[in-house]
Amino acid sequence: MQADAIIVGGSFAGLSAAMQLARGQRPIVVIDAGQPRNRFADASHGFFGLDGATPATIRSTALEQLGHYPTVRIIEGEATQADAQEGGFAVRLTNGETATGRKLILATGLRDELPDLPGLVERWGKTVIHCPYCHGYEYRNRNLGVLATGPMSPHQASIIPDWGPTTYFTQGTFTPDDEQRALLERRGVTLETTPVVEILGDAPAITGVRLADGRVIELEALFLGPRSHMASSLAEQLGCAFEEGPAGAVVQVDDFKQTSVPGVYAAGDMSNKMQNATFASASGVMAGVSVHRALMLET
Structure with a gap:
């Protein structure tokens, strides 16, 4: 029928x-x-x-x-x-x-098309997240990161400080323009141009990210827009x-x-x-x- x-x-x-x-x-x-x-x-x-x-x-x-x-x-x-x-x-x-x-x-x-980054897939939807309104409250007042994936990433980075101290990782690709940079500065966002190469911690938890130059930035949640x-x-x-x-x-x-x-x-x-x-x-x-x-x- x-x-x-x-x-x-x-x-x-x-x-x-x-x-x-x-x-x-x-x-x-x-x-x-x-x-x-x-x-x-x-x-x-x-x-x-x-x-x-x-x-x-x-x-x-x-x-x-x-x-x-x-x-x-x-x-x-x-x-x-x-x-x-x-x-x-x-x-x-x-x-x-x-x-x-x-x-x-x-x-x-x-x-969703996720970045090819060691440690990311197993944390997706848990500590690697996309929407602060859906998941940000659970990570409030902690060190947070935003991983650049596209032209909207600087906008995403400008929102996240309402939940905690924020570092924006440009991945050497999505660098904010002058207007975006000024907004990020007003919002207290730290700009990091050295690419993230690995997510650290006992998954699904995050303790930090390793950068291409060997430095480790401590954080507990990473936002991205796939x-x-x-x-x-x-x-x-x-x-x-x-x-x-x-x-x-x-x-x-x-x-x-x-x-x-x-x-x-x-x-x-x-x-x-x-x-x-x-x-x-x-x-x-x-x-x-x-x-x-x-x-x-x-x-």
């Missing part, structure tokens, strides 16, 4: 979209590979009413709640192909199963338009999360230029409500 909507992605955005459609009594299919972007984090902070809960706990609770709605079908698996067909869309999974639906919501997220890429090729397969965000391409959507392809919507980090759990969930709500409205207008 064809569903009214297929949702690919079962994290904050996809499950938020699913809840709206479930409560609208629409038959939907949620396909989830179980690899959310936030799986490396121990806690989700700043999320309304759930501050400090683990992303896995929030997700499992949402799945349990969706299970009470009889029109929801959840498929555990990876969607690898999506095609437009008469009356809607077909999504194929690696196990050979195919789901069909009138509308399609993509909530497949992003994949480049990001689509975690799935489905949007590209369908011909969705993209636009450049601060850290990489995102799917182009209108205010109702409709992509450039009629009937295809995108939600979460893959469509948001500003990204955190709250923004992801909110965009999922908008996608779900928009799809419900579109289905209603077609009847």
Whole structure:
């Protein structure tokens, strides 16, 4: 039986979209590979009413709640192909199963590209972190660092002093311009131009970073803004338009999360230029409500 909507992605955005459609009594299919972007984090902070809960706990609770709605079908698996067909869309999974639906919501997220630096990967989401609003409070009043990864890094470094004494590591590449340098000086940020070559300490803890000249700078958390890429090729397969965000391409959507392809919507980090759990969930709500409205207008 064809569903009214297929949702690919079962994290904050996809499950938020699913809840709206479930409560609208629409038959939907949620396909989830179980690899959310936030799986490396121990806690989700700043999320309304759930501050400090683990992303896995929030997700499992949402799945349990969706299970009470009889029109929801959840498929555990990876969607690898999506095609437009008469009356809607077909999504194929690696196990050979195919789901069909009138509308399609993509909530497949992003994949982070981390710097190739010894000691970084095993600390990602714990003491090597990206968002001070999500994780900064837990490292308040400690020595903090910002590792340059792109043009937005000086801006990130200017924010972090609200949580603790900050050193900005330019990596010899992303040196602040005069205006940025003046702001960093006003904010009390220490500028370090010698590249970081290693993160030190008993992982996941950090005691400091080693520089290329052998010096060690003591710190307890390191912020960085990784480049990001689509975690799935489905949007590209369908011909969705993209636009450049601060850290990489995102799917182009209108205010109702409709992509450039009629009937295809995108939600979460893959469509948001500003990204955190709250923004992801909110965009999922908008996608779900928009799809419900579109289905209603077609009847």
